[in-house]
Amino acid sequence: MKTNRTPFVIRFFAATGCKGWLAIGFFSLLTFVLVPAAHLMLPADHALHVSDYAVTLIGKVMCYAIVAVAMDLIWGFAGILSLGHGLFFALGGYAFGMYLMRSIGLDGVYKSHLTDFMVFLDWKEYPWYWTGTEHFLYAVFLVLVIPASLAFVFGYFAFRSRIKGVYFAIISQALTFAFMLLFFRNATGFGGNNGFTDFKRILGYSITAPEMRVTLFALSAFMLMFTLILGRYLMQSKFGRILTAIRDAEMRVMFLGYNPLWYKLFIWTVSAMLCAIAGALYVPQVGIINPSEMSTANSIEIAIWTAVGGRGTLVGPVIGAFLVNLSKSWFTVAFPEYWLFFLGLLFVVVTLLLPQGMVGLWQKLRHRSMR
Amino acid sequence: MSDTSVNMAHGMGENLSEPIKNNSILQLSNITVSFDGFRALNDLTLTFQVNELRCIIGPNGAGKTTMMDVITGKTRADSGTVFFNQTIDLSNLSEPEIARVGIGRKFQKPTIFENHTVFENLELAMKVDKRVRHSLFAVVDDLTRDRISDTLRLIHLGEHTEQVAGRLSHGQKQWLEIGMLLMQEPQLLLLDEPVAGMTDDETERTGELFNSLKGKQSLVVVEHDMAFVEQLKSNVIVLHEGSVLCEGDLATVQANPKVIEVYLGR
Numbered sequence: 302m303k304t305n306r307t308p309f310v311i312r313f314f315a316a317t318g319c320k321g322w323l324a325i326g327f328f329s330l331l332t333f334v335l336v337p338a339a340h341l342m343l344p345a346d347h348a349l350h351v352s353d354y355a356v357t358l359i360g361k362v363m364c365y366a367i368v369a370v371a372m373d374l375i376w377g378f379a380g381i382l383s384l385g386h387g388l389f390f391a392l393g394g395y396a397f398g399m400y401l402m403r404s405i406g407l408d409g410v411y412k413s414h415l416t417d418f419m420v421f422l423d424w425k426e427y428p429w430y431w432t433g434t435e436h437f438l439y440a441v442f443l444v445l446v447i448p449a450s451l452a453f454v455f456g457y458f459a460f461r462s463r464i465k466g467v468y469f470a471i472i473s474q475a476l477t478f479a480f481m482l483l484f485f486r487n488a489t490g491f492g493g494n495n496g497f498t499d500f501k502r503i504l505g506y507s508i509t510a511p512e513m514r515v516t517l518f519a520l521s522a523f524m525l526m527f528t529l530i531l532g533r534y535l536m537q538s539k540f541g542r543i544l545t546a547i548r549d550a551e552m553r554v555m556f557l558g559y560n561p562l563w564y565k566l567f568i569w570t571v572s573a574m575l576c577a578i579a580g581a582l583y584v585p586q587v588g589i590i591n592p593s594e595m596s597t598a599n600s601i602e603i604a605i606w607t608a609v610g611g612r613g614t615l616v617g618p619v620i621g622a623f624l625v626n627l628s629k630s631w632f633t634v635a636f637p638e639y640w641l642f643f644l645g646l647l648f649v650v651v652t653l654l655l656p657q658g659m660v661g662l663w664q665k666l667r668h669r670s671m672r
Numbered sequence: 673m674s675d676t677s678v679n680m681a682h683g684m685g686e687n688l689s690e691p692i693k694n695n696s697i698l699q700l701s702n703i704t705v706s707f708d709g710f711r712a713l714n715d716l717t718l719t720f721q722v723n724e725l726r727c728i729i730g731p732n733g734a735g736k737t738t739m740m741d742v743i744t745g746k747t748r749a750d751s752g753t754v755f756f757n758q759t760i761d762l763s764n765l766s767e768p769e770i771a772r773v774g775i776g777r778k779f780q781k782p783t784i785f786e787n788h789t790v791f792e793n794l795e796l797a798m799k800v801d802k803r804v805r806h807s808l809f810a811v812v813d814d815l816t817r818d819r820i821s822d823t824l825r826l827i828h829l830g831e832h833t834e835q836v837a838g839r840l841s842h843g844q845k846q847w848l849e850i851g852m853l854l855m856q857e858p859q860l861l862l863l864d865e866p867v868a869g870m871t872d873d874e875t876e877r878t879g880e881l882f883n884s885l886k887g888k889q890s891l892v893v894v895e896h897d898m899a900f901v902e903q904l905k906s907n908v909i910v911l912h913e914g915s916v917l918c919e920g921d922l923a924t925v926q927a928n929p930k931v932i933e934v935y936l937g938r
Binding site: 307309312535538539540542543545546550552553554555556557558559560561563564567 | 744766767768769771772776777779783784785787795796797799803804807809810811852
């Protein structure tokens with residue numbers, strides 16, 4: 302059998318075409334060189350200086366963009382709407398947050414080796430599941446494994462029972478809600494409704510230092526680009542074609558001999574893992590994680606970013622995440638009480654008039670101007 | 673054609689209740705399926721021989737589609753057994769497993785991947801490892817390309833290779849689905865109204881295709897189009913109220929008073 306044996310690594314990166322790599326090159330220059338330089342080297346009163354606020358905001362939105370792309374993989378390509386992505390994001394944040402809490406050391410309010418909330422609850426030692434969380438690499442391991450394992454188990458039972466559509470969305474939301482209630486309890490050992498905050502350092506470096514801010518910013522950018530490259534490979538592979546086939550005609554896929562369970566479960570778990578990584582990058586940048594990250598509104602917002610940008614397009618969700626979140630940070634200052642109305646309106650307008658989101662609109666306009 | 677004559681020797685109006693010892697590809701025994709008290713299949717017993725082409729006809733509600741559902745694992749029988757290749761008990765297998773042991777099914781309404789190209793539709797159907805791990809790293813190799821171009825010739829879609837399948841005409845979609853089944857290299861092909869919505873010309877060419885498959889693959893065709901059934905010159909089974917009413921060549925069946933009463937006479 303004659304086969305074309307291009308090494309996998311090359312195929313993996315070649316999936317992102319020339320235009321994609323050009324965009325990635327440009328984005329790398331911006332996020333690895335220009336923004337860090339403008340933030341660190343230019344004086345605060347310089348016209349091109351990028352402020353603390355801007356670096357943190359963009360860094361945060363890039364984490365959201367990773368989540369939006371992860372949502373697109375499962376919703377746009379596999380046709381499974383999840384309203385539980387806020388959970389995986391929050392769990393990733395909590396897993397890394399445990400390390401951040403341990404790194405506070407004796408600098409907490411109570412000068413104890415325990416976290417402040419544990420002292421406050423009069424606990425004498427760390428619960429067993431906090432064991433080892435003072436090690437950075439173990440925390441990274443938890444980020445990668447815990448949310449993905451939960452997703453795997455939940456997905457296995459849901460997909461095996463052939464739960465689809467709105468039913469899947471509802472039970473994924475129910476799971477998220479249950480976890481939110483669990484995390485609100487002080488006894489759960491994750492700081493109750495205050496969650497984790499007052500972080501001091503990562504790997505010994507101050508978390509408020511500009512260099513740290515820029516590092517986290519660049520890491521978020523790197524992760525976002527990696528997510529897009531991975532997404533592009535997956536979606537142009539045979540795996541991706543089968544996934545969209547499951548979305549369009551699951552019955553036919555089954556009668557061709559594929560078991561949709563494993564296909565859905567794979568992309569679902571990958572998607573959850575990406576959310577968890579995004580959450581872990583998000584928490585040190587915003588300096589807090591609490592159970593409100595698992596609220597219903599958060600998971601719905603993730604779906605809105607993806608829908609606004611354009612489902613099934615990879616770059617669309619990134620645009621959607623930026624557009625919605627940047628307008629959110631402007632709106633909530635200018636008209637704080639109207640933001641949710643605006644968000645709802647945006648969702649209705651996009652659903653009714655722009656089923657393909659912003660990317661679809663752009664394609665339509667370009668198509669029209671070319672004629 | 674010698675296989676069919678064996679069956680015809682059983683005569684009309686009789687169920688083939690005795691399991692055929694040697695060469696059966698599919699053996700349904702005493703299958704009963706009820707939906708809310710309605711018996712869609714009623715003690716149905718049928719045997720299909722290796723490399724035989726058989727047509728199944730019957731009025732609406734006779735149980736033709738339910739029979740296909742039972743064979744392919746979409747519906748579970750309340751009682752009775754289905755054996756494939758005499759040893760494989762299909763009642764324990766899921767739909768994908770049944771597809772992998774070698775049964776291909778065409779649905780009544782063409783079921784293809786509308787957003788994929790014709791080429792991709794055939795690629796996904798090809799008989800290869802269907803597990804996730806394989807699909808993640810698979811490349812379209814020369815073997816795949818050759819198989820696909822052979823199939824494209826058979827189904828007359830060579831000029832539409834890169835076209836999105838949703839834009840094909842109805843008849844072309846039917847052909848594409850048949851092509852996908854051929855890519856699966858099944859031992860047994862179940863075809864539910866394969867020429868519905870085709871032009872006369874397309875129907876005739878489909879008949880030629882099926883006739884060319886005779887003797888290479890086992891085919892079971894459910895059809896309403898009598899001209900098409902006649903073209904296939906095969907043994908015909910008439911289903912009625914979930915069991916076999918009679919069996920024989922088309923002319924004999926059409927002359928049967930019971931058949932005329934329940935079906936053709938109306």
